[in-house]
Amino acid sequence: MSMVLFASVVRVRDGLPLSASTDFEQSKGVQEVKKYLKVLSKKLGQLPDRCTLKGVQYNIHFISSLGLGYMMICSENYPNVLAFCFLDELQREFITLYDTMRINIAVRPYSFIEFDNFIQKTKQRYNNPRSLSTKINLADMQTEIKLRPAHQLTMLDVGTVNGSVNAHAAPYKGIAPNQRLEPVTLPGIISCLLCVLCAALNLIRGFHAMENMFQCYLLVCCSGWRNLKSFLMLGLVCLCNLYLHELRNTWQILFHVTVAAFATLQTRMRQPQGKAPDYNV
CATH class of the missing domain: 1.20.1440 (de novo design (two linked rop proteins))
Structure with a gap:
């Protein structure tokens, strides 16, 4: 079945996850692909702003802009144009809702987990293309993808050996979130x-x-x-x-x-x- 399975929003400079789908029931395959997604989230600053990774049972698509990355996992047969329209919609909503300063000073993972409400609603719409009312946007995105195709990533970009994530891949030199202490008593x-x-x-x-x-x-x-x-x-x-x-x-x-x-x-x-x-x- 063609559908969006998972989506997340991360900060480009350090790969800190800001929000994501809170899906309680996911197949083992999706859980495995999340490992690739996590590795890629640490490398967003080194990659083009629109990329696709295929050949890992499911497809991974992501875009990055203004210091933020929007990533998704979908089934292999899910149309690319729908995938990037989905990510573009997440991007427009997220930058509208949240102030840049608040995003930059976030130190804890999933500080904007409430954004999952919008992710879930958008997933439902895009998992039922007949209900989409964005045909004009789809046409625009299709034209944009033809003029500027998404960069096709390979397993080497993820740092894998024989299909599994390589623990000895080149380290990502990001900025880790600062550790905070418990409140002063x-x-x-x-x-x-x-x-x-x-x-x-x-x-x-x-x-x-x-x-x-x-x-x-x-x-x-x-x-x-x-x-x-x-x-x-x-x-x-x-x-x-x-x-x-x-x-x-x-x-x-x-x-x-x-x-x-x-x-x-x-x-x-x-x-x-x-x-x-x-x-x-």
Whole structure:
């Protein structure tokens, strides 16, 4: 049966999926072809703006414009002109609904999953060509395709070996979404304020004040090896207070060490946010 099976919208610069069909029941073949779609989404910036990949049981078509890619999987006998009209319709609706700034700052996959409502409605229309009321657009698209045919991709463009995705294909040098931390809790805010207070008290001692400020940074920002760095800062605070034991009484030393330990605990407890759900796409 000739039909559209899956569609998605991705960001060209890093392949981040912004929206996609939320189809709960899909054949194993479609799931397999999605692997090729995912690989191609990472290479959109290196490919022509209108492409077709055939020979993977189903056909893959996609277009890219204004930093966004619109991709689809359809049956082998689905007409090319209908496929590209379908993608063109998705493109016009998406850029109308969503602001460019919001698209550019999105960091989580499927941030615009609600666009699936439009994808599903459009799929239903294009899976029943008799109901289409876009005959003029179809004629225009047919003329455009004749004048500027879609680029025909091969398995080598996907990076496959014997029909399967090659894990050692040339890496895509895209920009990965930044990892976000969980929201700061009240104890975390208190810990940050206490660290600032300790830094102010240690201002005349330079490096000792920097330790407290760095603890604030680790609590607020996501960086590599956060836990190790936080424990290292705790150790440095303890060593500095040991060095300054003659200039401080027991209660002052205990206060600074306790604040540092509390900040380390809060840094350890504030974990990166979990992966966004895949919405069965």
